[in-house]
Structures are given as structure tokens and as C-alpha cells.
Amino acid sequence: MTDPAERWVYGYDNSRRHHPPDAVVYATSHEQVAGVVRACNEHEVALVARGRGTNTTGAAVPVRGGVVLSFERMDRIVALDPENRALRAEPGALNQAVQDAAAGHGLFWPPDPTSAAYCTVGGNIALNAGGPRALKYGATRENVLGLSAVTGAGATIRTGVYTTKGVVGYDLTRLIIGAEGTLAVVTEATLKLTPLPEARRTLQAVYGGVRAAAAAVTRIMAQPVTPCALEFMDGAAIEMIRDHSKAELPRGAGALLLIEVDGQEAGMGAAVAAVSKAARGDGLLDLVAAATDAEAAALWATRRALSPALRTIAPNKLNEDVVVPVSRIPDLIAGLDALSREYGIPIVNFGHAGNGNI
Ligand SMILES: Cc1cc2nc3c(=O)[nH]c(=O)nc-3n(C[C@H](O)[C@H](O)[C@H](O)COP(=O)(O)OP(=O)(O)OC[C@H]3O[C@@H](n4cnc5c(N)ncnc54)[C@H](O)[C@@H]3O)c2cc1C
Numbered sequence: 001m002t003d004p005a006e007r008w009v010y011g012y013d014n015s016r017r018h019h020p021p022d023a024v025v026y027a028t029s030h031e032q033v034a035g036v037v038r039a040c041n042e043h044e045v046a047l048v049a050r051g052r053g054t055n056t057t058g059a060a061v062p063v064r065g066g067v068v069l070s071f072e073r074m075d076r077i078v079a080l081d082p083e084n085r086a087l088r089a090e091p092g093a094l095n096q097a098v099q100d101a102a103a104g105h106g107l108f109w110p111p112d113p114t115s116a117a118y119c120t121v122g123g124n125i126a127l128n129a130g131g132p133r134a135l136k137y138g139a140t141r142e143n144v145l146g147l148s149a150v151t152g153a154g155a156t157i158r159t160g161v162y163t164t165k166g167v168v169g170y171d172l173t174r175l176i177i178g179a180e181g182t183l184a185v186v187t188e189a190t191l192k193l194t195p196l197p198e199a200r201r202t203l204q205a206v207y208g209g210v211r212a213a214a215a216a217v218t219r220i221m222a223q224p225v226t227p228c229a230l231e232f233m234d235g236a237a238i239e240m241i242r243d244h245s246k247a248e249l250p251r252g253a254g255a256l257l258l259i260e261v262d263g264q265e266a267g268m269g270a271a272v273a274a275v276s277k278a279a280r281g282d283g284l285l286d287l288v289a290a291a292t293d294a295e296a297a298a299l300w301a302t303r304r305a306l307s308p309a310l311r312t313i314a315p316n317k318l319n320e321d322v323v324v325p326v327s328r329i330p331d332l333i334a335g336l337d338a339l340s341r342e343y344g345i346p347i348v349n350f351g352h353a354g355n356g357n358i
Contacts, residue, residue: 091122212283
């Protein structure tokens with residue numbers, strides 16, 4: 001497709017950078033992908049693979065023009081094999097479509113970026129996407145068994161295994177995952193599924209300050225019940241989201257943790273008790289467990305609304321996505337507060353605190 005108006009929209013992703021491609025190709029098969037890659041290689045034309053353009057880093061913007069290879073027409077779930085907890089999907093399949101198909105068999109695919117409803121398996125693989133659940137279940141790299149792909153020279157490769165044990169040889173699957181499409185274009189993935197937990201419980205812990213919340217994160221991660229989510233918001237984030245939230249948000253709080261545990265229904269009481277014990281400590285102002293699914297959903301809706309709300313309030317916001325050892329979270333926030341004061345720039349902090357990702 002070379003129509004200028006149509007091409008224009010393929011010059012964007014969620015980063016707000018823009019550069020139109022010279023052409024857009026809608027592949028429908030592995031062979032077509034291989035043909036396009038070979039042609040681009042031969043004629044030295046830049047090639048950028050594209051899922052749904054939801055990444056926020058400009059990774060899908062064709063900054064040198066050339067060809068955008070769109071996977072929106074390669075979106076099939078090829079096979080679902082509940083007995084072996086595996087699902088084969090084309091790269092354009094939406095993360096949510098995978099979750100829906102797997103859920104019918106009591107399974108799920110752990111990568112859960114907040115963009116799950118709109119982003120593709122191919123994009124998740126290229127970015128090694130994760131989300132709150134990565135804390136317990138790993139990100140994309142830990143949840144893919146194998147790939148079919150086309151190298152930059154146009155050669156077809158198949159990596160990985162179909163079994164949950166695969167210890168022999170170079171691990172090209174892990175190398176390609178997170179390579180942002182620079183090593184190969186993925187044309188099919190075998191995803192490793194996990195049984196859906198029987199039950200989950202959500203807790204909200206409010207602290208007087210960031211240091212107290214960070215100390216709680218360290219304690220929670222040092223006890224045996226690993227939460228399936230451990231999310232953090234600082235006081236500025238709580239104030240910002242208040243008007244966008246249906247949940248009861250504390251006033252004057254310095255930090256908030258959203259903690260979720262999952263597993264068998266029979267074990268939920270003990271799991272909640274264990275994380276509650278770890279969450280308690282100096283600086284804890286309030287600790288409540290969501291009493292109903294609706295209350296838990298409201299807490300999560302608040303967390304998920306943060307990023308979009310921030311964009312509405314501050315259209316020119318800059319995102320930084322950093323990871324530090326959990327024990328250094330207070331130092332990170334203190335440093336950011338100092339920068340905020342020095343330069344007069346408001347900074348709000350939130351993220352996946354369980355692995356130090358703010
Ligand atoms: C509101 C919001 C919240 C988010 N939260 C998280 C989060 O918590 N954790 C997290 O990890 N991420 C998060 N993300 C980012 C998330 O990782 C991306 O949205 C998603 O992985 C990109 O998928 P996509 O289909 O839109 O890919 P695109 O944006 O189209 O492309 C992303 C990259 O993948 C490459 N690519 C696409 N398809 C292929 C292919 N078949 N072969 C090779 N390369 C390919 C592209 O070239 C590009 O480099 C969030 C995004 C949003 C908008």
C-alpha cells in the first residue's frame with residue numbers, strides 16, 4: 001500500500017514520534033514475510049515490523065522511511081494444546097485474544113502489559129513485555145517455548161522446543177525475545193500457558209512515606225508467598241488519580257502498595273495473612289483487603305488509569321521506565337524529588353515495585 005494518506009498513519013506509534021513509511025505491506029503468511037525481507041535486504045530498503053503500534057518508545061516508527069511490515073492480517077491462533085499447555089499463534093494475534101482462547105481451558109499466558117487488549121504477541125515478543133504478573137510468573141521471555149522467524153537475510157529459522165524442558169543448544173528464542181525486531185521478524189510463536197489460579201485476593205496498604213512502603217516491599221518479597229502483583233504509587237500519583245478513581249483513596253498518604261496474591265481458594269487465608277504480616281511495619285497507616293470482586297476491580301482500575309490520566313493532565317509528559325534493586329527504591333524516589341524541586345518539574349512515580357520497576 002503506497003497511498004500517502006494511508007501510509008501516514010503507519011508513521012505513528014504511541015511515542016508521538018512520526019515518520020511516514022514509503023510503503024506498507026500487509027503480510028498474510030510466513031512465505032510472504034520471507035519474500036518482503038529478502039527484497040528489502042537486496043534493495044537496501046529499511047524494514048520495520050509493526051504489531052499495533054502501542055509501544056511508547058518509537059520502536060515501530062519507520063524513522064528511515066522504507067517499508068512497514070504490518071502483522072494485523074496475521075492474527076490467527078494456529079493451535080491450542082491444553083494437554084501440553086501450549087498455544088501457537090501468529091504474531092498479529094492480540095494478547096487479549098490469546099488470553100480469551102486460553103481461559104476457555106482454564107489457562108492463561110502470563111505477559112500482561114496494560115495494553116493487552118490492543119497489543120500483539122509479536123510486539124510483546126519484540127519488547128519482552130511484562131506487567132504486574134511478571135513478578136510471579138515472569139515476562140514474555142519466560143513464557144515462550146519457540147519461534148518461527150525470518151532473519152535479516154531472509155532465511156527461515158525455527159527456534160526452541162515444544163516441551164517445557166529444553167536444555168540443549170544455544171537459546172535463540174531468548175535472544176530474539178526483547179531484540180525489538182532487530183535480529184529477526186517473528187512469524188509464529190509457541191506460547192507457554194499456565195493454569196489459571198483458582199482464587200485471588202487484593203490488598204491495599206497505605207504508608208506515611210516512600211521509605212516505609214519500600215521497606216515493606218523488601219519484607220514482602222523476602223517471605224515465601226510471592227504476590228502475583230505488587231504495585232506502587234507515591235503521594236503525588238495518589239493525588240493526581242483521585243478524581244479519576246472509584247476506589248477509596250487515602251488523604252495525605254506518602255505511598256500506596258497494591259498487593260495481590262493468587263492460588264488455591266483453600267490457601268487464600270494463609271496467603272493474605274503472610275503478606276499482611278510482611279506489609280505491617282513502621283509507617284503503615286492503613287491495610288485493607290478488598291472485600292468483593294468489585295472492590296478489587298476498583299483498586300485495579302485506579303492503577304490502570306494512572307498512565308492515561310497522566311497523559312490527559314499533562315499531554316507533554318515524559319515517561320521514564322527504570323528498574324533499581326528494591327532496596328534502592330527510596331533513594332530513587334528521593335533523587336527524583338530533588339530533581340523535581342530543583343527544576344520545578346512535577347514528577348509522579350508509580351510502577352511494579354516488586355521488582356523495583358518504577
Ligand atoms: C497503557 C500502556 C501500558 C503498558 N504497560 C506495560 C507494562 O506494564 N509492561 C510492559 O512490558 N509493557 C507495557 N506497555 C508496552 C507494551 O509492551 C507494548 O504496548 C506492546 O508490547 C507492543 O505491542 P504492539 O503490538 O503494539 O507492537 P508495536 O508497538 O507495533 O511494535 C513494538 C516493537 O515490536 C516490533 N515487532 C512487532 N511485531 C514484530 C514481529 N512480528 N517480529 C519482530 N518484531 C516485531 C516492532 O518493530 C517494534 O520494535 C504498555 C503500553 C501501554 C500503551
